[in-house]
Amino acid sequence: MGVLGGKDFRVRLSFLGEFVDKELEKEFAGHEAMHSVRFARPAVLLLGILYFSFAVSDTFLTANRHTFNLLLLNRALFLSVSILFHIWLKKGRSINEFFLSLTLYEIIGAGFIIHVFYNYEAPNFLIQTFNIMIVLIVVYIMPNRWSYKVLISLIISIGFFLICFKIFPQVSSRELAASITNTTIVIALSAISSFQMSRHKRIQFANNKELTRLSSRDSLTGIYNRHRFEEELHRYIRHMHRYGGQLSLILFDIDDFKRINDSFGHAVGDKIIVNVTELVKLMIRETDFFSRWGGEEFAIILPDTDKEDATRLAHRLRTRICCTYFEPVGQITCSFGIDSFKPGDNIDTLMKRVDKFMYMAKEAGKDQVINAF
Numbered sequence: 001m002g003v004l005g006g007k008d009f010r011v012r013l014s015f016l017g018e019f020v021d022k023e024l025e026k027e028f029a030g031h032e033a034m035h036s037v038r039f040a041r042p043a044v045l046l047l048g049i050l051y052f053s054f055a056v057s058d059t060f061l062t063a064n065r066h067t068f069n070l071l072l073l074n075r076a077l078f079l080s081v082s083i084l085f086h087i088w089l090k091k092g093r094s095i096n097e098f099f100l101s102l103t104l105y106e107i108i109g110a111g112f113i114i115h116v117f118y119n120y121e122a123p124n125f126l127i128q129t130f131n132i133m134i135v136l137i138v139v140y141i142m143p144n145r146w147s148y149k150v151l152i153s154l155i156i157s158i159g160f161f162l163i164c165f166k167i168f169p170q171v172s173s174r175e176l177a178a179s180i181t182n183t184t185i186v187i188a189l190s191a192i193s194s195f196q197m198s199r200h201k202r203i204q205f206a207n208n209k210e211l212t213r214l215s216s217r218d219s220l221t222g223i224y225n226r227h228r229f230e231e232e233l234h235r236y237i238r239h240m241h242r243y244g245g246q247l248s249l250i251l252f253d254i255d256d257f258k259r260i261n262d263s264f265g266h267a268v269g270d271k272i273i274v275n276v277t278e279l280v281k282l283m284i285r286e287t288d289f290f291s292r293w294g295g296e297e298f299a300i301i302l303p304d305t306d307k308e309d310a311t312r313l314a315h316r317l318r319t320r321i322c323c324t325y326f327e328p329v330g331q332i333t334c335s336f337g338i339d340s341f342k343p344g345d346n347i348d349t350l351m352k353r354v355d356k357f358m359y360m361a362k363e364a365g366k367d368q369v370i371n372a373f
Contacts (some may be wrong), residue, residue: 048082
């Protein structure tokens, strides 16, 4: 197994180059499948057309009419399979369906190629070996799981050499050994290159995922930051304009926080912010979006929640915070502003009202919940 990342970000990879974390591997596979299908669809169609175009060379290499018709049927069938697979991939497929169907397609394609090779009237052993090597390289170029690529390449090469023993009895053992050695080298080099590429993609995916997480999280508390909050609120408001429903917003601020910093120092002030964050996280739903708005201010997006339910939550939070002893400061209080989405609202109008209510709570003596003028 391998490990990548720093002290706070460690991802383990198995000996197959896949994430040990099954959920992370599933997420990566989904990401790969989504991008790979854009390459796979035109690729399979191109392979089908290219394979069928070799019927032109069959007219010069095949004297027997029956054999030519058999080869032509073979190429036409594979073209049909490629067209159908191209269409089938257009519809959304699960991750396993995509990779397994691609693997099956490649094995079927190899079977068609070996069938042509078997029915040639006078096949050249060295040329056919070279053709199989090209097929193996194509297998490793096509998007698929690394383990599936290795499996397919072994099935193709073993099938090819088993047929060789039957139709090339005159081939010397030295030529056969050289052919097997060269094919093995092609498989080994392709597998190593594909493994390194697969591993690199996972490292890049994990690093990008971590960068995304860091860019959307507040470094002190670990909850979402203001930038991520604004993105999420924009998304919720767009949803409300389109589908309607309920959406509420809570904005609250730790009262007299400057006094805490001045009296106990910024380290204690940071500890208070973290402790308040952990307390609030325990009292909200998983569907609620909790973020640090800035300094000692916090914001909570409450989807599918009206103003009355949001107000009740704010009162519970206010009571819990003011009844908690925060070492070494003692008791602290918070001021809350609440409002809900109204038709025609945007992020500025909604935030302006909630922010106004929060400052009204402070002007009313702090430790208050205000939800209307």
